[in-house]
Structure formats: C-alpha cells, structure tokens
Amino acid sequence: MAVELLKVDYRTALSSKPNISTSSNIYMTGDGHLFCENLCVKEIQYELAMKTDYASPFYLYSRAQIVDNVQQYKRSLEKNDVPHLLGYTVSANYNLEILRILQKLGCSAVVASINEIKIAMMAGFNPNMMVYNGNGKQLNELEFAVKCGVMINVDSLFDLEHIRKVCRMLHKKANVLMRLHPEIDSDSSQDITETKFGLHHKEFDKALQIVKEEELVDLIGLHCHLETTLDDVQLFKESLDTMLFWVDKVREMGFDIRYLNMGEGIGLNYKRHIPQSDEILPETKDFISSIAEGIKSKNICLILEPGISIVGNTGILVTKVVGVKTNENKNFIVIDGSMAEVIRPSLYGAYHHIQLIEPTMCKKEGCVFDIVGPIGESSDFLAEDYYMPYPHEGCGLAIRDVGAYCGSMSSNYSLRQRPAEVLVEGSRWRIIRHAEVFDDIVKPFIGLPSLGVYKDYIDTTEVHLGTLHPWLTWMH
Ligand SMILES: Cc1ncc(COP(=O)(O)O)c(C=O)c1O
Incomplete structure (x- = not known):
C-alpha cells in the first residue's frame, strides 16, 4: 500500500549510532529508542507497516x-x-x-x-x-x-x-x-x-x-x-x-x-x-x-x-498505543496488542517489562497506568499499576521477554489474527511468520453445507473493507 504512513523519518532521526554498551541484544539507547541488535525497532515497525496491511502488533526476535x-x-x-x-x-x-x-x-x-x-x-x-x-x-x-x-x-x-x-x-x-x-x-x-x-x-x-x-x-x-x-x-x-x-x-x-x-x-x-x-x-x-x-x-x-x-529473552511484542483514557481511579493505556498474543500476565500473573520504543511526543507527565488490550475481557491486561511516560496516540510500545510461551500460546480469541513474526540478524530483518488473514480464520468453515451463506456475506461486505489502513489514524 503506497501511502505515506508517518511523517517522522526515523532514518534521519536516528542518524546517531547507539552508544550504550549492553549485554542484551535488545536495548534502549540514550535517546530513548529501543534497538534490536543494530536496528531501531521503530524503524522496523514503520517498514513492516509499509509492506503489509495489518502490521501491528508483531513479534520481533533477535537471532x-x-x-x-x-x-x-x-x-x-x-x-x-x-x-x-x-x-x-x-x-x-x-x-x-x-x-x-x-x-x-x-x-x-x-x-x-x-x-x-x-x-x-x-x-x-x-x-x-x-x-x-x-x-x-x-x-x-x-x-x-x-x-x-x-x-x-x-x-x-x-x-x-x-x-x-x-x-x-x-x-x-x-x-x-x-x-x-x-x-x-x-x-x-x-x-x-x-x-x-x-x-x-x-x-x-x-x-x-x-x-x-x-x-x-x-x-x-x-x-x-x-x-x-x-x-x-x-x-x-x-x-x-x-x-x-x-x-x-x-x-x-x-x-x-x-x-x-x-x-x-x-x-x-x-x-x-x-x-x-x-x-x-x-x-x-x-x-x-x-x-x-x-x-x-x-x-x-x-x-x-x-x-x-533458550528463547524467553529473545523476543518482544511490538505494539502501538490506540489511546489513553482515565476513569475515576485508574489510567489506562490501550494498545493494539492483547492477552491473545501475550497471555502470561492474565494466566499466571506473570510480569513482563513494558517500554515505549520511542520518545513520547506527549507533553503530559508520566503516571501509573494499567496497560490493556482491546479485547472485551477485564483479564485482557499486559501490566497493572505500571509507571510509564504518557504516550502519544500511535506511539510504539514493546512488551519484553515474550520469546517463550507467548507466540506458541497465542489465540484467535475475539477473532484476532495471529501477528507476523520478524527476525533481526545484525543489520537486517525479515519476516519469519506471516500474519494471519481473515481467510485463515474462516478456513475451517469452508466446505460446510452452509458455505453459500458465508460466501454471500463476505462478498457483500468486502466492498466496504480495506480502504482505511490502521496506521492512517496516526499520521501527524
Ligand atoms: C516436561 C517439561 N520439560 C521442559 C519444559 C520446559 O520448561 P522451561 O520452559 O521452564 O525451561 C516443560 C515446560 O512446561 C515441561 O513440561
């Protein structure tokens, strides 16, 4: 899809090389960008969005x-x-x-x-x-x-x-x-x-x-x-x-x-x-x-x-912020990742570190948030009572250490499509699993006697699908 998705040019914004020495291959630079090996995660997020229609969230692994x-x-x-x-x-x-x-x-x-x-x-x-x-x-x-x-x-x-x-x-x-x-x-x-x-x-x-x-x-x-x-x-x-x-x-x-x-x-x-x-x-x-x-x-x-x-610390889930809201007692960062991709917090109360992958453009003070997904379950959270900088809409946010028992435990709950998986090797990245598409989800129904009904429905709704890329909302 040849759309200019983001006005920020991360290539020029990141012309300075990361100068932080670290024992991990996934690390934060001094200027607030998350890197995987030699690559800026925000830049990968941007490039993946240019390549595919439904590019967020995605798992990213360090070889x-x-x-x-x-x-x-x-x-x-x-x-x-x-x-x-x-x-x-x-x-x-x-x-x-x-x-x-x-x-x-x-x-x-x-x-x-x-x-x-x-x-x-x-x-x-x-x-x-x-x-x-x-x-x-x-x-x-x-x-x-x-x-x-x-x-x-x-x-x-x-x-x-x-x-x-x-x-x-x-x-x-x-x-x-x-x-x-x-x-x-x-x-x-x-x-x-x-x-x-x-x-x-x-x-x-x-x-x-x-x-x-x-x-x-x-x-x-x-x-x-x-x-x-x-x-x-x-x-x-x-x-x-x-x-x-x-x-x-x-x-x-x-x-x-x-x-x-x-x-x-x-x-x-x-x-x-x-x-x-x-x-x-x-x-x-x-x-x-x-x-x-x-x-x-x-x-x-x-x-x-x-x-x-072997794999726990090798992966992150790269998501983006859909919006921030405040109820009387709580602040929520709502992201496009969910318990369907990272179930460990809701299943075992497991801790996963969460970071913005880029500096926030929002001037508001950071505060304590629940970081939640878009699924209609109150157990759909990635972290509770978690201090974060106040993110802008569309800001990249990473769930750390999701290499083990996250992708393999992911589900289609709420008819979510399992996300793409990306591997970083030094200064290159490539897709190592395609994101699922709607057809993958309905495949088990194909061939049933009632297929005609589904087919008609898809044919008529298709007309109304696919013109709005999820990233357009966040063009600045
Ligand atoms: C029999 C058995 N071996 C090995 C493992 C791997 O354990 P871990 O991922 O904690 O190293 C499991 C995990 O459930 C297991 O059930």
Whole structure:
C-alpha cells in the first residue's frame, strides 16, 4: 500500500549510532529508542507497516540472543565435560525458522504432540534424538513416534500399556525413559504430590516389571521435571541426587540406563530491567556446574529440556498505543496488542517489562497506568499499576521477554489474527511468520453445507473493507 504512513523519518532521526554498551541484544539507547541488535525497532515497525496491511502488533526476535543463550549452555556443558543432549522444548516457541536456528546450533528437540514431532522434523531435527513428553499421548501419536524412532517419556502405567500395544502392533522397538516425581519440596505453588505428571514411586516397580517382560520396550533412561521456575541451584542439585539414587537402583535391576533427563525450568529474570528489583537468579552455568560431577560419576548422558532460558529473552511484542483514557481511579493505556498474543500476565500473573520504543511526543507527565488490550475481557491486561511516560496516540510500545510461551500460546480469541513474526540478524530483518488473514480464520468453515451463506456475506461486505489502513489514524 503506497501511502505515506508517518511523517517522522526515523532514518534521519536516528542518524546517531547507539552508544550504550549492553549485554542484551535488545536495548534502549540514550535517546530513548529501543534497538534490536543494530536496528531501531521503530524503524522496523514503520517498514513492516509499509509492506503489509495489518502490521501491528508483531513479534520481533533477535537471532544473536538465541545464539548467546544456546552458547551459554554449550560452553558450560563442554567446559565441565558433561555428555549431553540439549533438548529444546518446542512448546516454548515453535516458529519454524527459530527451530531451524536451534537445530543448526546443535540442539535436539523435546516435543509434546504429534504436530510438534512433525514440525521438529521439518526443521531438520533427528527424530531418534527427540524426547516425547506428555501425560495423555494418544495411540495414533504413539504410533507415529514409534515409527519415527522418537524416545518416549513414560508418564503412567496406562501410557506404558499404550506404548506396548503400539510396539506389538508395529513389531517395532521403542526406546523409553520413565518420568518420576523426585519427591522433594520444590517450594512452588504446585504441590508435586498432586501433579498430574509422572509415575509415582509406588507405581514405578510395577512399570519396571512390565518393561522387563516386554522385549519391544527398551528402558534407556529416567526423567524428572520440577514444574517450577528454578531460582535455586540447591533444589536442582537435590533433585539430581534423588534421580541418581534411582539410576543406581534401576541399573542394579539389570537395566542399561544411558540417559538422565533432568527436565528444565531454569528461569529468566523477567524483572531484570527494573533498576530497583532485588530479584537475582542463578545463571545457567551455575546450574550446570552444580550437577556436573554427579552426572559424570554415573557415566550417563544428561538430557536437558530448556524452553524459557533458550528463547524467553529473545523476543518482544511490538505494539502501538490506540489511546489513553482515565476513569475515576485508574489510567489506562490501550494498545493494539492483547492477552491473545501475550497471555502470561492474565494466566499466571506473570510480569513482563513494558517500554515505549520511542520518545513520547506527549507533553503530559508520566503516571501509573494499567496497560490493556482491546479485547472485551477485564483479564485482557499486559501490566497493572505500571509507571510509564504518557504516550502519544500511535506511539510504539514493546512488551519484553515474550520469546517463550507467548507466540506458541497465542489465540484467535475475539477473532484476532495471529501477528507476523520478524527476525533481526545484525543489520537486517525479515519476516519469519506471516500474519494471519481473515481467510485463515474462516478456513475451517469452508466446505460446510452452509458455505453459500458465508460466501454471500463476505462478498457483500468486502466492498466496504480495506480502504482505511490502521496506521492512517496516526499520521501527524
Ligand atoms: C516436561 C517439561 N520439560 C521442559 C519444559 C520446559 O520448561 P522451561 O520452559 O521452564 O525451561 C516443560 C515446560 O512446561 C515441561 O513440561
């Protein structure tokens, strides 16, 4: 669409190079512009709007940050000489381009559904090195996994029975790990004695007997996952000690245990952008060194399943301000991003740092706002009671740290179209996922007997659509 969307020329406005040294690849310059690697986020927002009709909001990822995060793992695993599989949890972010990057960096894939197996294979991951998690795997999913040679984490006695049934039907062996409760107090909101995941140790003996008698099921490892954000190295170490105890016990029973899968949960400090925050999390290398000796002493291959710590800090949601309003007790910044793109605040009360991506043109004093989306739900908020400069309409605003469990948890609620995804690589950016269009949303209805009615409706309304670009409202 050849429309002059914004009068500000960000190329000239930003002729001065960023001069702020930072350990993050997404950072604020001294003149109040958010940068990703060498590029100004506002400029990307502007260029994307020129290229596509519905360009806001969009997810933006830094390739350099993905590489840094993987290298942190690789460096400490290699430095400590720990035999390992670094299995990236695909549920955190399944963008195909991001998966390809991770595969090339030497990660394996941890999957939780048949479609995750398929997309991981499309990205080039070796199915024999994949681990398949889940407490409700269906027979058809297990059939696909066994055919592809994926390692399967056994979650329950019935899960084991299903795996056995599939192996017999296919006359094919499956490599399995058993998921156990480490039975330690993780001090999390989740009571691990009530979790729906994994075999309780009382069922474990039974499961071992079944595997012993079944030549098509090969027990090659044990697995645990603490279901909490690990903010304490000691907790990780304690769960390792418990698991090593089980490794010895199971080996004594004659099983050739080659893998110990410690799950993940190494946290990202979402509050690190707040200068006054006293929240400090241990680094990846601290977790690795705490378990390195234990792993090596058992001559076993460590599997890790990180999600958040690989992609969490690599992405932001770039939005714009639709308007600012004040009710009697509250001020609201209404943006074009919503809980449909970043559900973590409303789902878990999670904190995401929020910043304007450019200096505000509004002269009013900053104040405390709720930052909310346009969806008709009061839970549609990105932050509550949050101090911000007073933004002008159309001002760019970024939700930080949305690389994990945001795009992958996004929805079409309120018939929102999932946004585009953009990857920055040094001084270039490119689209790595197209924004959905209305046709994608109505596709599941096409072919139904009543299609004619829908079609007529679309045909008549089409006449009235598409003349007003969302950005025109903010031409200055
Ligand atoms: C079994 C399992 N492994 C690994 C992960 C990844 O955890 P995180 O993204 O916190 O590292 C999850 C997340 O839900 C999980 O359920």
